Amino acid sequence: MLHHQIERFGIVTRFAHLTDPENLAAVLTTKTRMVITETPSNPNMRVVDIAAIAQICRRVGVLLVVDNTYCTPYLQKPITLGADIVVHSATKYLGGHGDLLAGAIVARKEHIDQFRFVGIKEMNGACISAFDAFLILRGLKTLTLRMDPHCETALKLAHDLEGHPSVERVYFPGLDSHPQKMLASRQMRSFGGMIAMELKGGLAAGRTFE
Incomplete structure (x- = not known):
């Protein structure tokens, strides 16, 4: 997605090894709007210091997005550590039974409204089915x-x-x-x-x- 889709909209992506927070500071520019990380990362299981990265992001006024799929909210709480947006592949641990394809976003209402009414409603139309939502709720119970x-x-x-x-x-x-x-x-x-x-x-x- 970062290489083949959003570049057509003029969005530039820079990559950095975020196991050292100083590597992030070195690639940020005045045009940076969002930092995306995953911890632990797939597949090499590197761990990123969410609080340290969040502090840098707040200092320069950019959003921090954390993929929390491997941990789930049970093992790690990125928003408590300073992240703005958290994403999950609900297909995996949240669903837990290997019978659905879904994703989840956790953020403040201002961001969720933009995802719903611009991203989903006007651009990609990717709405989860009611039955898949039910299966995720079933999985969350266990x-x-x-x-x-x-x-x-x-x-x-x-x-x-x-x-x-x-x-x-x-x-x-x-x-x-x-x-x-x-x-x-x-x-x-x-x-x-x-x-x-x-x-x-x-x-x-x-x-x-x-």
Whole structure:
């Protein structure tokens, strides 16, 4: 979307490694209107300091958007940490049963009204069905019951993978080897259920992995 769609409207996107907040300050200009980040990120599980990024955004008057899909509102609350807009893929943990496609946006009323009456009503028309909304509400009822076991299982699996002779590296915020474990401990309730890894042997090993 950032490369192939919005550029036709004259919007310029700059990319930065936001694990270091100073990298954001280096790319901001007087024309910057929005900063978008995801934490933990897909697929390398990097963690971004939401409060630090939010402080920079407030200082220069730009909106901060955080993709909170991996954490859900149960594990991480970006708005409490200073974000303006939070997005979720409700297809994943919020739905929880693999039977819907949906997304969710959380923001102040002034932003939600713009999304609804300009973005949805006048531009893309992407309205969720009533039944899919019902399925998300069903999933939310069991979110906390599901997320705790997800986190517990992922932590154990990450430790087991880290000790496996065929594994080169494991990316998981709950491991001592993760460079941002302390940050994750500070802004997340738990470390989530998503793990990434690299196999010894590189791409060839990945293609034959079972």
